[in-house]
Amino acid sequence: MAKQERKLTRRLEDYLEAVLVLVRRNGVARVSEIAAATNVSKSSVTAALKHLAGNGLVNHDPYQFVTLTPHGTELAQKVLDKHNLLMSFLTDVMNIDPTAAEENACRMEHVVDDIVLERMEMLATFIQECPLGGKDWMEKFSNYCRQHPSETSEQSTLNTTMDKMKPGQKGKIVRVGGSIGAARRRLMDMGVTPGTPFEVERVAPLGDPIEIRIRKYHLTLRKAEAAGITVEPMEE
Helix, strand or coil: HHHHHHHCCCCHHHHHHHHHHHHHHHHCHHHHHHHHHCCCCCHHHHHHHHHHHHHHCCCCCCCCCCCCCEEEEEEHHHHHHHHHHHHHHHHHHHCCCHHHHHHHHHHCCCCCCHHHHHHHHHHHHHHHHHHCCHHHHHHHEEEEEEHHCCCCCCCCCCEEEECCCCCCCCEEEEEECCCCCCHHHHHHHHHHHHCCCEEEECCCCCCCCCCEEEECEEEEEHHHHHHEEEEEECCC
């Protein structure tokens, strides 16, 4: 198994990750959807799927849906976990714009060592849980970044949290905070990631729960979860 893992290129890992996200969203993945998600041609995807199928990572016959094997799911989940952790660290801790964070996370996920990721996650958790840090520390650092902007960064002053959005309002996720560890990974695995557009569909009378539409499917969040998600409202 380890030999197979070493043979995977960055591009093949990207394909595995795309298949996993699509399967979780739609139950199966199509070649056209994988091509769109990875920004390559369908012929390139088909060639890559043959390689992945030969390594026992995907199930794919021409003109059929694509699914992951158990080992393929395991490898794809590792790549997705790396991506989500890097996105969380870059947006929540480093206060990087979601678009730039996404681009960097896509590159970093293939080369960063596990020990580095582990320490990054520990640092993010420590900042959130430490009595001297927590939300107050994050807000102060965000304010500091706004007061000392780089030439390539632009921070929105219109951001709010998802729990303050009303039914029918649309927005874009800026930061996934509040939850930590498994709770945060669950949200991000369901598509709640920085830079992703969403629409609030329904809010219960007391504000809990909140139903949103994201990545073409419906998701129900507790108010406490929504309160930890920073968003940028989109103009109608």
